[in-house]
Amino acid sequence: MKKMVVAIFLIPVFLIGCNQEQTIEVKDSNEEQSETVKEVIRNSDEIYTGNAIFIEDQLLVAVQAKPWLDYKKRKIEKKLQKEVEEQFPDLEVLVSADYKLYWETQKLLDEGDEQKVSEEVEKLKKLAKEET
Amino acid sequence: MVILFKTKPSILACGSVAGPEERKSVFYSYFDAVVEDERWNQKTNEQGQAKMIQEACEIIMNKANLKNLDIDFFLSGDLVNQMTPTNFAARELASSFIGMFSACATSISSLIVASLLTELSASEYAIAGASSHHNATERQFRYPINYGGQKPATAQWTVTAAGYALIGKHNPSLPSIVAGTVGKVIDYGEVNPFHMGGAMAPAAFDTITAHLKGRNQKISDYDLIMTGDLGKIGLKILKAMFAQTGAQQNELDVFRDAGAEFYGEDEAYLAGASGAGCSAAVYYSYIEQQMKSGRYKRVLLCATGALLSPLSFQQGETIPCTAHAIEITME
Amino acid sequence: MDQQQYQQIEDQITPPTPYVKNVLKAFLIGGLVCTIGHAFTYFYIIFFNFTETTVGNPTAATMVFIAALLTGLGIYRKIAQVAGAGTAVPVTGFSNAVVSAAIEGKTEGFVLGVGSNMFKMAGSVILFGVASAFFVALIKLILVTMGVVEW
């Protein structure tokens, strides 16, 4: 049993030790916009992965903070929201660190139907506002 | 405190009944009946316990070839609210009845009173004993049966069992009661309701010491001194107390405890068995049979009882305890 | 023999509480219960429309259901004897307290037995939860009104 306990504690230390590269994916036809949003996300050290969806006048950014920094993910979310809004003042921006949004946007990245993406983004925005 | 019975009332017959869980008891083969359903096919645990008491009494009457009306007195008690199972069983038995409460020491206190009534010739046949029912008692004193509370190693398991004895005039070929000691209430300040052995050991010590002193006897005068339900840890404490007052190892070997032995070495029962039915079922089956067979000539049975209630425990009171002893000989 | 002498003998013979073992078991089993709960949060997030904010309720309800089942089957009690606080502290322990008391009261009928017994043990948790929520909210309101803290 002791070995098991030690193992459980050692694996995370190991995982935290090797810092992987950030993976950021964007769904957009506009190359310039893509690079900008990637750059903004990349500037936040706390984030290890993120998806951004541009659709019509909407921008949905779903990110995942590093698990050991999750305790301050609401602050990370707010900070990033502000930064993204500054870069895209014309767009309706929503930044979320919620896993649900990250999971769903992951699926949207390969979705071809624009109409469907738009509907899905609307739905996710509503979901993100629910409190209980 | 010590009462001498000059007419030496005898234990004419015994009846013991146990529940399904008690199949695991080392005394299992000595019991008269074991039932499959822990509620005795009744609607409630309490009704089941009443049925169990009735059954034990019926066994006795069958053995002694008696009818309900032949029984002059019924002396008994249990641990559930105002002893309702016993009261309901007494309703069916239809003999003169005194409900007695000394918690788990009721198995002996009832025997002392029955012996007194016989000594006075007020009773020809008296049934004395006690019972306990695991589900009904645990619920009353501790938590619901299925509640997940961690019990310490000192905790004991309330048995589902009833043990009764028929007391009548002296018969030289049967175990006879020669003396009894009614114990005082002793309280050494134990508050942990999961350490009954520790709470009750001083009471057993006090009563046994008083009995030996009053009878001018030594421990070695007995083949066996058996306490009721001190449990494994409580018995160790009792032996340590006697060791400190100068008892030798061979004298300490005379001591046994029904609760400590009841379930053998099974660790699921922690420190062993407890409950009024534990001592009663062992005394009025195993001990009676062992005496009849001649293995033991003189034994001292000392049942201990913790006189707490759920209320007194919640109000932060300590646990007062008592112990009653009876000396039985076989000629 | 006086009380003090007896206390000494009793302490000597009574086996000590295995603190380290108990804590370790509570940690492992309690942690495991929460990890199972965490697996349910992922399940509800991925397959249903729950976010991390709203997933707490279905997760708790699922764990409560499992605990109720195990309680009814008499298994929860056996796990708890090993786990101690590991099964008492999670919401499953609350479920166990409510369900075991409810089952126990059945012989007195559904109104006098089940109904009034149900919160025999869990009642204090509800009392202190609601009362402390009230006072904490009150204190916070006072502090905000005084300008000491912000919402």
Place this chain on the structure above:
Amino acid sequence: MIFLDFFFAFLIGGIICVIGQLLMDVGKFTPGHTLSILVVSGSIISGLGWYQPLIDLAGAGATIPITSFGNALTQGAIAEAEKHGWVGVLTGMFEVTSSGISAAIVFGFLAALIFKPKGKAN
């Protein structure tokens, strides 16, 4: 990364249980006292605004222990107090919900319909 997420659920949940075990073993509190203390602690931590970060970090590791019950009630009361002021502190009491309680009531009722207590040691 998902492993780390589960690890934190295990760690925080385990630690809260250890606190409970210490209260019972060292503090000699009954289970009822222990759980009450934990619920009140959860409520106070919630009032200080530290419980939500704990949930963000550990997920079910913070929502499954009974401390989260104190948090849920307190957050409900505070939210109402923020909206409606003094009246809100009172009405907040009626607004707050906890699925754990309602679920326990419903399943407790159903279990009482089905099961019967059985006293078996093993």
